[in-house]
Amino acid sequence: MINGIMDFAARAILQGTPILFGATGEILTEKSGNLNLGIPGIMYVGMISSVIGGFAYQSGGNINPALAIIIPTLSCLLGSLIVSFIYAFLTITLRANQNVTGLAITTFGVGFGNFFGGSLIKITNSSAPYLSLTKLSRIFSGQKIVPDSAPWYQHLLLPLGFLVYVSVVIALVVGFVLKRTRVGLQLRAVGESPATADAAGINVTKYKYLSTCIGGMIAGLGGLFYIMDYSSGIWSNDAFGDRGWLAIALVIFAVWRPSIGIIGSYIFGGLYILYNYISVSMNMIPIMQMLPYIVTIVVLIITSLRKRRETQPPASLGLNYFREER
Amino acid sequence: MSKKIIAFLLVAMMLVSAALLASCGKGGNTNANETESLLPAPTLEKFTVKDDFKxxxxxxxxxxxxxxxxxxxxxxxxxxxxxxxxxxxxxxxxxxxxxxxxxxxxxxxxxxxxxxxxxxxxxxxxxxxxxxxxxxxxxxxxxxxxxxxxxxxxxxxxxxxIYEGRYLAGIAAGMKLNEMIEAKKITAEQAVMGYVGAFTYAEVISGLTSFYLGAKSVCPSVTMKVRYTGSWYDPATEKEAATALIQTDKCVLISQHADSLGAPTACEDAGVPNISYNGSTIEAGENTFIISSAINxxxxxxxxxxxxxxxxxxxxxxxxNIATGSIVLSGLNKKAAAEGTKEAIDKAIAEFKAGTLHVFNTANFTVGGSKLDSYMADVHYDTAFEKDTEAVKDGYFHESEYRSAPYFDVRIDGIEFINEKY
CATH class of the missing domain: 3.40.50.2300 (Response regulator)
Known part of the structure; x- marks a missing residue:
């Protein structure tokens, strides 16, 4: 019984980890006042970039465990950096509407991923349309199924690859930086009132660029985790589902606090697969998979009713800053 | 000016990455562990087609x-x-x-x-x-x-x-189960297969039942559990369904009828043998893929x-059918397939060609504990899904004879539908 619960917990954590990466990145971005709805696209680009890097490396033949991790990771960071930079350039420098730009980036990212994914599949001339990086994936992922005889904690811990721990550490570090450091204080000032921050001598543009780009790179790691660990290195087009949107929903659920995001992502992940562990009919699956969104809406309603300052979004979220407008 | 330069650089970067990708070398897709196809696509006879044909x-x-x-x-x-x-x-x-x-x-x-x-x-x-x-x-x-x-x-x-193809793939599954029983990895009662299905359509039920009957023809103690996903393509849901079949339902072999690689990768992660569909998935499951059937x-x-x-x-x-070359099988994975699988499948192929083997022979399965003597199937199109045609004759269910699309939707004994709507 306990083993079964631990198996479920491990699956929930694996489901939750891509969402956690995305949400942590988005929290960092939103704290600077930029509402980046391009996160689903950025995660998708992060995913395909790591696939391109990994594929190029794997085709070379010999596989060195260190390079097998470094090359896809760097490719992923580079890919998501470029896309978040495009978003930052459009919204911060050119002051384009953030919502429209973000949605465009998502559409672009998914199309970009499917185009290059589809092209790579054509190159391999495979009989079924998928791309396999299983050799690299084995280095990323944990041991997925644990024998019954193993003690309960192994059922929880063995399936988790190292990126799960990375996601928790990044979330804690981002939470710490935002709350306890001078940099974090200045970043929050930019997000709450860029004009005030500007008057205080804070470089608003620099903070916005950095938080958007770093946030995008963190979100991109969610794509890396999804492809290299969760999906066992198998790329097929449109496999990422709605995890990017779940990440944005999680930001609201976590009331802009990465530490709550950790718990929240595992709750989301657990709700997402709960139908397999309680007896429900297949018709209930879509309804069960709706639960994270319903929970988010409930949180939104509660926080808007209570109007506590700590649980509100950054005051200038979604607004572009233009110094001459004061 | 600087904005223009940045915009230009971004465009240049995209072009370079596209060019890099295009220059990527060709990766082969042959796996040394996969045998020759057990039932290959036939060569097509050439004839002259008019130039204005389209x-x-x-x-x-x-x-x-x-x-x-x-x-x-x-x-x-x-x-x-x-x-x-x-x-x-x-x-x-x-x-x-x-x-x-x-x-x-x-x-x-x-x-x-x-x-x-x-x-x-x-x-x-x-x-x-x-x-x-x-x-x-x-x-x-x-x-x-x-x-x-x-x-x-x-x-x-x-x-x-394709139910004939699934039956042949089922034989490979049964042979694998026999091997596991002989090696004392499992007991005969633990020979439980898992099946990830997309929807409760006749096409899926016909396929999973024939797969089960194929396995049962060589491994009499086998049973099967089925989880539906409610989608033709959803990698994560299929993967979770397969994982639940392995972890919770203690299935020791998995097959699927859904389009993603969710189930095969779950099997490879867990080291559980997998029978695939619509083309070889040996690249995704080099240790666990056994064989795959497909329509040609x-x-x-x-x-x-x-x-x-x-x-x-x-x-x-x-x-x-098999005679027209419309059913194809991939090769066997030497790492995962049981000894004697090819011979068993070849024998069944010969019987199919001779017309002596009927997948849905009512002597080989029961429904609610008794033999199926009569079944009205929904063959003719109507919005009320009226059961209109007697399909059991001469001791077997006549699948795909009164129309080409499958209409076998009988729930036979030995197969448990875990999350079907009741």
């Missing part, structure tokens, strides 16, 4: 979908075999199951196509509408159910007896082009 193919998605890829590869192979030009074989991809399908079909018909083909179940009513408007053009539809009741001489359905659509494309070229009528319902 065929239009309508696909629901593009090559990146396992399902549509199977059709696109087939028509391209037939094109190559008959020496047709790209102007003679036109393919439209990403055509939804809406009036867009009729528009595409009409466009093909107006453009001079002698045959218009559509590949998805939901295309049917739109194909029928187009067929009524263009009586001189032949409209062929895969997986549809209405041609035999519609009464149109230029509208045709096609399918293949080449013979059908070849047949309809030949009939039209010779001015003959196309069958209203065409069911491809």
């Amino acid at each position: 065929i239009g193919v309508i696909c629901l998605h593009d090559e990146n979908s396992t399902y549509d890829n199977n059709f696109i590869r087939a028509i391209r192979n037939v094109q190559k075999a008959l020496g047709l030009s790209d102007e003679q074989v036109l393919v439209k991809t990403n055509i939804p199951e809406s009036s867009a399908c009729k528009d595409a079909a009409v466009e093909f018909a107006k453009g001079g196509c002698k045959i218009v083909f559509a590949d998805s179940f939901g295309h049917e009513e739109h194909m029928i509408a187009a067929a009524k408007e263009y009586p001189d053009v032949q409209f062929c539809h895969a997986t549809g159910t209405r041609a035999h009741t519609e009464g149109l001489s230029n509208y045709h359905n096609a399918f293949a007896s 659509w080449e013979p059908y494309f070849h047949y309809i082009i030949k009939q039209v070229t010779e001015g003959k009528a196309i069958d209203t319902d065409w069911t491809g």
Whole structure:
């Protein structure tokens, strides 16, 4: 019984980890006042970039465990950096509407991923349309199924690859930086009132660029985790589902606090697969998979009713800053 | 100025990455552990097609979908075999199951196509509408159910007896279970297979039942548990369903009827053998993939082009089978398949060809504890899904005989449906 619960917990954590990466990145971005709805696209680009890097490396033949991790990771960071930079350039420098730009980036990212994914599949001339990086994936992922005889904690811990721990550490570090450091204080000032921050001598543009780009790179790691660990290195087009949107929903659920995001992502992940562990009919699956969104809406309603300052979004979220407008 | 430079740099970067990708070398897709195909696609007979002949193919998605890829590869192979030009074989991809399908079909018909083909179940009513408007053009539809009741001489359905292919793959599963029992890894009672199905349609039930019966023909103690996902393509849901089958339901072998690699990768992660569908997945499961069955659509494309070229009528319902070359099997994975699997499958293939083996032989299964002597199947199209045709005769269920699309939807003993609607 306990083993079964631990198996479920491990699956929930694996489901939750891509969402956690995305949400942590988005929290960092939103704290600077930029509402980046391009996160689903950025995660998708992060995913395909790591696939391109990994594929190029794997085709070379010999596989060195260190390079097998470094090359896809760097490719992923580079890919998501470029896309978040495009978003930052459009919204911060050119002051384009953030919502429209973000949605465009998502559409672009998914199309970009499917185009290059589809092209790579054509190159391999495979009989079924998928791309396999299983050799690299084995280095990323944990041991997925644990024998019954193993003690309960192994059922929880063995399936988790190292990126799960990375996601928790990044979330804690981002939470710490935002709350306890001078940099974090200045970043929050930019997000709450860029004009005030500007008057205080804070470089608003620099903070916005950095938080958007770093946030995008963190979100991109969610794509890396999804492809290299969760999906066992198998790329097929449109496999990422709605995890990017779940990440944005999680930001609201976590009331802009990465530490709550950790718990929240595992709750989301657990709700997402709960139908397999309680007896429900297949018709209930879509309804069960709706639960994270319903929970988010409930949180939104509660926080808007209570109007506590700590649980509100950054005051200038979604607004572009233009110094001459004061 | 600097903005312009940055914008220019971004564009340049994209072009460079595209160029890099294009220069990537060709990776091979042959795996040394996979044997020759056990039931390969036959070579196609060449005949002369008139220069003004054209065929239009309508696909629901593009090559990146396992399902549509199977059709696109087939028509391209037939094109190559008959020496047709790209102007003679036109393919439209990403055509939804809406009036867009009729528009595409009409466009093909107006453009001079002698045959218009559509590949998805939901295309049917739109194909029928187009067929009524263009009586001189032949409209062929895969997986549809209405041609035999519609009464149109230029509208045709096609399918293949893939349940025979699933039965053969099931034999490979049964052989593997026997090997595990002999090696004392499991007891005979623990020979439980798992099956990830998309929907509760007859097509899926026919497939999973024949897979089960194939396994049972060599491993009598086998049982099976089925989880549905409610989607044809959802990698994570399929993976979680397969994982739950392995972890919670203690299944020791998995097969699936859904389009993603969710189940095969879950099997590879867990080290549980997998029987795949629609093409070899050995690249995703080098230690656990055993064999895969698929429908080969080449013979059908070849047949309809030949009939039209010779001015003959196309069958209203065409069911491809092993003899027509419409059922194909991949090779066996030497790392995972049990000893003697090839011989057992070859024997069954010979029996299928001789007509002595019937998958749904009522002597081989029971329903609610008793033999199935009579079953009214829903063969004719109507919105009430009325059960209208007696399908059990001469000791077996006559699948895909009264129409090409499957209609076997009996829940037999030994198969447990875990999350089907009750």
